[in-house]
Amino acid sequence: MSENLKDAMANCDEPFVMEKIQEMLDSGISAEVIVDVCNAGMIALGERFDHGDAFIPDLMLGGMIMKKVMLKLQPLMTSENDNAASRKTIIIGTVQHDIHDIGKDITAMVFRSSGFNVIDLGVDVSPEQFIEGIRIHRPHVLGMSLLLTTCYKSVMDTMEAIRNANLRNSVKICVGGAAASELMAKSAGIDFYAKTAIEGLTWAAVNS
Numbered sequence: 001m002s003e004n005l006k007d008a009m010a011n012c013d014e015p016f017v018m019e020k021i022q023e024m025l026d027s028g029i030s031a032e033v034i035v036d037v038c039n040a041g042m043i044a045l046g047e048r049f050d051h052g053d054a055f056i057p058d059l060m061l062g063g064m065i066m067k068k069v070m071l072k073l074q075p076l077m078t079s080e081n082d083n084a085a086s087r088k089t090i091i092i093g094t095v096q097h098d099i100h101d102i103g104k105d106i107t108a109m110v111f112r113s114s115g116f117n118v119i120d121l122g123v124d125v126s127p128e129q130f131i132e133g134i135r136i137h138r139p140h141v142l143g144m145s146l147l148l149t150t151c152y153k154s155v156m157d158t159m160e161a162i163r164n165a166n167l168r169n170s171v172k173i174c175v176g177g178a179a180a181s182e183l184m185a186k187s188a189g190i191d192f193y194a195k196t197a198i199e200g201l202t203w204a205a206v207n208s
């Protein structure tokens, strides 16, 4: 039996999750706070997987529940700032060989709700696709999402490709996701490591 929203996410208890979210919304708790709690639940699900207490189908189910949650909460986080001309642009994508998209989607949602123009390149994004995205959209910010430690090389390759294309000075770059860290960001020459989507937004709003 789930006792709270975080537990329910970690246990893939969808009926409890949806019911609890409605209850929290009704009592005036913001969508942003609810997303944070669900995020903590997904991390706890990953820990269960680590300990052999949850398996790939559970991760998939957790992912599907999180997407449902986002569909419900996204409209409540949508910005009233519709002045497209004054918007800053962010290009975001999950790096090559990594298909995790929940954190990226939440980050896109958070930036969008704050008035950014968001270009979402999707998952498994190659260095060449990031380069093409920069050339076409001229973003203020580029965000990479990285969930697998085996994909560090994709981040390094993307940074090298950006430098080789002489585009490094045209864009601020941040990285986030469970496999990212301040140290890896520094060694890759990335401007900022964001522990959460909100941290990334706060940084981007001031630094881009």
Ligand code: B12
Binding pocket: 039, 042, 043, 045, 046, 047, 049, 050, 056, 059, 060, 062, 063, 066, 092, 097, 098, 099, 100, 101, 102, 103, 104, 106, 107, 142, 143, 144, 145, 146, 147, 148, 149, 150, 174, 175, 176, 177, 178, 179, 194, 195, 196, 197, 198, 199, 200, 201
């Ligand atoms: C759900 C899940 C899956 C689902 C993904 C579904 C989907 N549509 O995304 C499925 C089942 C497909 C999956 C597959 C795999 N997974 Co998986 N997965 C997870 C799990 C449980 C949750 C991830 C998640 O969605 N978290 C919730 C989101 C909201 O959190 P988040 O991504 O960190 O994002 C937040 C911040 O980090 C930040 N953020 C994220 N990106 C960005 C980007 C920017 C620019 C900014 C500013 C911020 C930001 O914002 C978000 C909100 O604050 C994690 C556990 C974990 N600790 O992360 C394992 C985990 C990432 N997976 C893991 C593994 C091993 C795999 C597989 C290799 C398993 C396998 N043997 O096949 C495959 C790899 C597939 C591939 N090629 O990518 C490992 C990785 C271990 C490692 N050291 O690399 C983890 C850590 C589980 C574990 N503890 O072992 N997985």
